[in-house]
Amino acid sequence: PCTTSINDVSSSMSAVPPLTHHICLVPYIDSNHTFHFEPIYRDLRDGDTPLRIGRYTDRSTSTTKIGFKSKVLSRIHAEIWSENGKIYIKDTKSSSGTFLNHFRLCPAGSESAPHQLKVGDIVQFGVNYQGGFEDIYKCVKIRIEVGRDLQEEKIKDNTETLER
16 A cells, blocks of 8 residues: 655645755965865755865875865865855864954854855965074965856857857
């Protein structure tokens, strides 16, 4: 006998799939003392595992982790995730801080409250540190973009069409 009722079928048919944000972390270069990297593309789905950002290790191969070779970042410095169609960030007890549009999210060694990210926000992980004579450890500054990969594909397609 079938154990699925009409109500079960109709509720599963009306279920909305989780929203997916196509985000791009773009380097924000404002001086010679900013860490350089290629743009990073990730998909964030409502309710999925947060994207963890921190200091690079050789073991970092997961798509849910982004590592930078900068000693001013903690191993797990911050998290970015999507919830209810919005994108959030929080500092996960880093020692050198996470900044959103130049404001520090929380004191050193404390976990911050979630802060909503918007397109164009500037996020900085850590602060520049000069040790010794030549050692300069650079912070990582990014600009948040959403859907940029789709826009770039569209621009590329339009450019190819114009060249023909």
